[in-house]
Amino acid sequence: xxxxxxxxxxxxxxxxxxxxVDWVAGYHERIEEFPVLSEVxxxxxxxxxxxxxxxxxxxxxxxxxxxxxxxxxxLTHWQAPGFFGYFPANASGPAALGDLVSSGLGAVGLLWxxxxxxxxxxxxxxxxxxSALELPERYRGNGVIQNSASSATLCAxxxxxxxxGGIDALAELVAYTSEQAHSSVVKGLRIIGIxxxxxxxxxxxxxxxMRADHLAYEIVKDRSDGLTPFFVAATVGTTSTTAIDxxxxxxxxxxxxxxxxxxxAAFAGSxxxxxxxxxxxxGLDTADSYVFNPHKWLLTNFDCSALYLADPRHxxxxxxxTPEYLRNEASDSGEVVDYRDWEIPLGRRFRALKLWFVMRxxxxxxxxxxxxxxxxxxxxxxxxxxxxxxxxxxxxxxVSLVCFRHIDGDDxxxxxxxxxxxxxxxxLTHTNLDDKLVIRVAIGSPQTERHHVEELWxxxxxxx
Amino acid sequence: xxxxxxxxxxxxxxxxxxxxVDWVAGYHERIEEFPVLSEVxxxxxxxxxxxxxxxxxxxxxxxxxxxxxxxxxxLTHWQAPGFFGYFPANASGPAALGDLVSSGLGAVGLLWxxxxxxxxxxxxxxxxxxSALELPERYRGNGVIQNSASSATLCAxxxxxxxxGGIDALAELVAYTSEQAHSSVVKGLRIIGIxxxxxxxxxxxxxxxMRADHLAYEIVKDRSDGLTPFFVAATVGTTSTTAIDxxxxxxxxxxxxxxxxxxxAAFAGSxxxxxxxxxxxxGLDTADSYVFNPHKWLLTNFDCSALYLADPRHxxxxxxxTPEYLRNEASDSGEVVDYRDWEIPLGRRFRALKLWFVMRxxxxxxxxxxxxxxxxxxxxxxxxxxxxxxxxxxxxxxVSLVCFRHIDGDDxxxxxxxxxxxxxxxxLTHTNLDDKLVIRVAIGSPQTERHHVEELWxxxxxxx
Numbered sequence: 001x002x003x004x005x006x007x008x009x010x011x012x013x014x015x016x017x018x019x020x021v022d023w024v025a026g027y028h029e030r031i032e033e034f035p036v037l038s039e040v041x042x043x044x045x046x047x048x049x050x051x052x053x054x055x056x057x058x059x060x061x062x063x064x065x066x067x068x069x070x071x072x073x074x075l076t077h078w079q080a081p082g083f084f085g086y087f088p089a090n091a092s093g094p095a096a097l098g099d100l101v102s103s104g105l106g107a108v109g110l111l112w113x114x115x116x117x118x119x120x121x122x123x124x125x126x127x128x129x130x131s132a133l134e135l136p137e138r139y140r141g142n143g144v145i146q147n148s149a150s151s152a153t154l155c156a157x158x159x160x161x162x163x164x165g166g167i168d169a170l171a172e173l174v175a176y177t178s179e180q181a182h183s184s185v186v187k188g189l190r191i192i193g194i195x196x197x198x199x200x201x202x203x204x205x206x207x208x209x210m211r212a213d214h215l216a217y218e219i220v221k222d223r224s225d226g227l228t229p230f231f232v233a234a235t236v237g238t239t240s241t242t243a244i245d246x247x248x249x250x251x252x253x254x255x256x257x258x259x260x261x262x263x264x265a266a267f268a269g270s271x272x273x274x275x276x277x278x279x280x281x282x283g284l285d286t287a288d289s290y291v292f293n294p295h296k297w298l299l300t301n302f303d304c305s306a307l308y309l310a311d312p313r314h315x316x317x318x319x320x321x322t323p324e325y326l327r328n329e330a331s332d333s334g335e336v337v338d339y340r341d342w343e344i345p346l347g348r349r350f351r352a353l354k355l356w357f358v359m360r361x362x363x364x365x366x367x368x369x370x371x372x373x374x375x376x377x378x379x380x381x382x383x384x385x386x387x388x389x390x391x392x393x394x395x396x397x398x399v400s401l402v403c404f405r406h407i408d409g410d411d412x413x414x415x416x417x418x419x420x421x422x423x424x425x426x427x428l429t430h431t432n433l434d435d436k437l438v439i440r441v442a443i444g445s446p447q448t449e450r451h452h453v454e455e456l457w458x459x460x461x462x463x464x
Numbered sequence: 465x466x467x468x469x470x471x472x473x474x475x476x477x478x479x480x481x482x483x484x485v486d487w488v489a490g491y492h493e494r495i496e497e498f499p500v501l502s503e504v505x506x507x508x509x510x511x512x513x514x515x516x517x518x519x520x521x522x523x524x525x526x527x528x529x530x531x532x533x534x535x536x537x538x539l540t541h542w543q544a545p546g547f548f549g550y551f552p553a554n555a556s557g558p559a560a561l562g563d564l565v566s567s568g569l570g571a572v573g574l575l576w577x578x579x580x581x582x583x584x585x586x587x588x589x590x591x592x593x594x595s596a597l598e599l600p601e602r603y604r605g606n607g608v609i610q611n612s613a614s615s616a617t618l619c620a621x622x623x624x625x626x627x628x629g630g631i632d633a634l635a636e637l638v639a640y641t642s643e644q645a646h647s648s649v650v651k652g653l654r655i656i657g658i659x660x661x662x663x664x665x666x667x668x669x670x671x672x673x674m675r676a677d678h679l680a681y682e683i684v685k686d687r688s689d690g691l692t693p694f695f696v697a698a699t700v701g702t703t704s705t706t707a708i709d710x711x712x713x714x715x716x717x718x719x720x721x722x723x724x725x726x727x728x729a730a731f732a733g734s735x736x737x738x739x740x741x742x743x744x745x746x747g748l749d750t751a752d753s754y755v756f757n758p759h760k761w762l763l764t765n766f767d768c769s770a771l772y773l774a775d776p777r778h779x780x781x782x783x784x785x786t787p788e789y790l791r792n793e794a795s796d797s798g799e800v801v802d803y804r805d806w807e808i809p810l811g812r813r814f815r816a817l818k819l820w821f822v823m824r825x826x827x828x829x830x831x832x833x834x835x836x837x838x839x840x841x842x843x844x845x846x847x848x849x850x851x852x853x854x855x856x857x858x859x860x861x862x863v864s865l866v867c868f869r870h871i872d873g874d875d876x877x878x879x880x881x882x883x884x885x886x887x888x889x890x891x892l893t894h895t896n897l898d899d900k901l902v903i904r905v906a907i908g909s910p911q912t913e914r915h916h917v918e919e920l921w922x923x924x925x926x927x928x
Contacts, residue, residue, distance in 0.1 A: 017485030056827040079570045197832075325703055357527055
């Protein structure tokens with residue numbers, strides 16, 4: 001008989017778990033000591049690791065020590081108060097602990113039967129979000145957690161493909177999105193068999209919002225060419241500038257031509273938790289599917305992307321295959337939700353726990369003030385930029401992303417960007433608009449306080 | 465200025481975190497008190513939850529209390545020692561704590577730059593697994609963590625589609641797998657645009673292994689019909705019975721006809737950590753891609769599916785789109801790995817941490833004895849079944865899944881199954897083979913001890 005491995009007992013887990021929790025707490029206490037952008041060279045992290053796995057088990061304390069020695073220097077600190085790059089990816093204590101409980105339970109939610117609580121808490125939390133954000137009522141009961149907006153958009157496109165005739169119709173299908181849409185739209189469409197040549201990049205206004213008239217023009221043209229317009233992806237808060245597509249107009253066009261209307265509000269959508277930002281939902285009643293990411297700006301650790309479908313049957317029809325070993329009475333009854341047919345993976349983690357922990361810890365009031373801080377500071381920063389002759393704002397600030405450039409052109413802008421990033425105190429990323437380099441300042445981390453935004457602005461000014 | 469929400473400070477996180485760790489430890493101490501299969505009725509969990517999210521934040525203690533009141537009764541306890549259903553989904557202390565640190569760091573690894581440690585530790589851990597399992601050397605440096613074998617197989621098929629001419633070739637592409645393959649093969653192919661009519665279900669031997677001669681016959685037939693055989697998915701350890709396809713023969717056929725060879729060893733693959741089980745890798749040198757799930761039988765919590773590609777360029781070409789806001793010097797240099805082009809989601813969690821924690825805590829010796837216990841007990845249970853006239857074994861026991869039925873037929877078999885599952889002490893699932901109902905006993909939980917297998921057998925005997 002083989003000997004018993006050194007399984008970690010509940011008692012040992014208590015001890016190691018407390019130390020791991022303390023390590024995480026300590027990391028957050030020290031986070032401002034590290035350069036925000038990792039300074040290691042390619043290959044450095046690997047060079048610190050043994051080439052081969054250990055034969056014998058090691059002490060947990062040694063593993064924790066190596067976190068400090070090897071991992072921390074190799075991190076770009078997304079949770080640092082000076083992280084203003086890309087979009088934020090909020091981590092929070094309650095969400096991390098929701099994930100810890102999920103890991104500890106180790107329940108896999110492929111079917112309702114394989115853990116009713118996994119399925120039902122997920123459905124319920126997505127309904128709580130319908131209430132919290134005042135989303136269209138027809139989304140109630142029809143939400144699912146996906147790992148990312150990329151996957152959610154792929155699923156929406158797949159449901160659209162199913163409604164438009166399935167694989168048989170593939171060669172005639174055409175999709176539409178704006179030239180400012182996220183790369184995941186083209187990626188998802190490519191995966192399901194729509195080449196880039198049949199994805200129309202609709203022109204945008206000077207504020208980078210999709211032009212509904214151009215959309216209508218392209219759709220009419222494609223239909224007269226014998227093609228089938230099947231999918232329109234609008235964006236509420238584009239990645240480059242948080243431009244807001246006119247969802248009502250775009251949706252009216254999509255609905256009238258029987259194309260699936262998908263809305264990607266990955267970053268900006270969370271702001272609708274504030275009544276004064278509910279205009280972000282304008283036109284959503286036209287949308288067959290809607291995605292936003294609580295894992296970006298709603299204090300719920302990655303991954304937690306919320307996808308809603310007005311009618312989930314198209315997605316389920318596209319996904320569903322039931323071999324004998326997955327059949328069971330509850331599923332056959334049709335009374336329960338089996339989320340395996342709502343996404344690509346079969347198995348799924350208990351991700352609703354972290355949403356539950358977050359909404360209960362902060363309450364809607366807490367979530368609203370979280371958003372309001374960033375919106376207010378972005379407005380302040382916008383004013384500061386506007387008042388400085390050396391810089392120009394590139395777009396109006398819509399939620400909490402500020403886009404600007406140096407008036408002397410790309411080289412000067414690049415120098416500012418490099419100086420800020422090399423300071424170690426803050427991290428900014430860029431985009432390119434009308435062939436000009438643009439600095440993006442995305443405000444949205446729970447660690448960021450107003451003085452961090454001021455310090456960033458001082459850094460930018462010194463560099464200019 | 466908006467007021468500051470009640471962010472959980474590092475100090476508060478310490479307190480709440482210790483309580484969450486203790487709750488998880490306590491759950492594991494009590495796990496045998498609960499019926500393995502949840503007994504709640506559809507809708508019960510939701511009926512216990514408030515219809516609307518709270519306006520004000522609540523105490524963390526109340527949330528933990530509701531775990532016991534609402535969540536635990538709604539769980540099917542995958543980590544219980546009496547869970548013998550589906551395949552195991554090993555959770556372990558070190559893996560849960562690796563995930564906790566990942567949640568605490570909140571680093572998002574879309575690009576190397578966005579956290580070099582996320583990319584490099586992942587690449588390194590997958591290389592450790594190449595060593596641990598003695599996988600083909602050409603997989604070294606070419607591994608990626610996916611969320612599931614379903615997604616991994618989809619990515620493999622997508623890479624194969626790319627190599628075979630991409631979307632333009634779609635209408636001529638034909639795929640092959642055995643009639644015993646997992647439903648995810650057909651699902652993944654359907655998603656990328658290959659309808660079920662162009663997925664050939666190759667016949668199997670009496671032991672349910674793919675017949676390479678039938679595969680060759682079907683490929684030749686399709687080619688003479690002007691179609692393009694582009695993808696062959698073999699299985700090492702099928703879901704119904706852990707049948708082992710003859711990978712060397714199947715791969716020889718696939719290689720000769722220039723079809724992509726994919727091997728799915730989702731469950732059984734982990735056993736190759738033991739030298740005496742390395743035969744599971746036979747023929748892998750023919751495989752363009754290989755997937756196995758440390759999250760099933762290697763003590764690494766879901767999700768952690770390891771995908772290897774002999775040449776990752778096809779997958780990267782299929783996935784890669786680089787908008788301006790993701791461009792950076794490190795990526796442009798080609799010196800680093802950007803995992804966003806290796807899977808569907810753009811963002812990714814730091815999942816390599818849990819693999820690192822697990823391999824260091826247990827060492828290879830610990831992982832081997834973990835596997836050996838289950839293989840030994842499955843052999844014992846097989847002998848007990850063979851010695852009992854009322855039952856018949858349906859297939860040879862290959863790794864740690866035992867398949868048998870009552871000799872009186874389906875009704876008698878169903879009664880045994882129902883009696884065991886209603887006992888609350890154990891949970892079994894079924895399959896259907898040659899139109900007959902079959903009981904599956906999947907042994908593989910770290911909590912299971914030999915006496916639990918004996919008790920299960922006593923339950924089965926009493927029910928017969």
